[in-house]
Amino acid sequence: MGTMAGPAFDTEALRRGIEGHSAADLLSLYADDAEVRVVDRNTQPSHPKIMHGRNEIGEMLDDVYGRDMTHKLEQCVIQGDHVAFTESCQYPDGVKVLASSMVSLRDGKIVEHTMLQAWDE
Secondary structure: OOOOOOOOOOHHHHHHHHHOOOHHHHHOOEEEEEEEEEEOOOOOOOOOEEEEHHHHHHHHHHHHHOOOOEEEEEEEEEEOOEEEEEEEEEOOOOOEEEEEEEEEEEOOEEEEEEEEEEEOO
16 A cells, blocks of 8 residues: 655745744745745635745745734644644734634645635724
8 A cells, every 4th residue: 555645835934934934934935836825814715815935925925924023833733735833923012913824735744725814903
């Protein structure tokens, strides 16, 4: 029954990137043709913010992880080619953000990433 497992998803790189503010670590987890879809109060389900490819995704990651705020990977569950994780963030003024992500993998790299996020107002 020797089925070969593909490359494993690197959850430690995910944690390092999120908690260490390293957009480069995070970007390394995405395939070249990856797509990220963000749904929140400003970009609602009918009109999500969609980023295609590592350049656009990298710009978003640089923006988010370059801000003065803390990020914490709360939970991460991997099943086959799917990863689900939650991330909590806090700005210095106490405003909190919670993001929940569902990810599809190909060869251990993220190809589709849908993130739902909400924040204190």
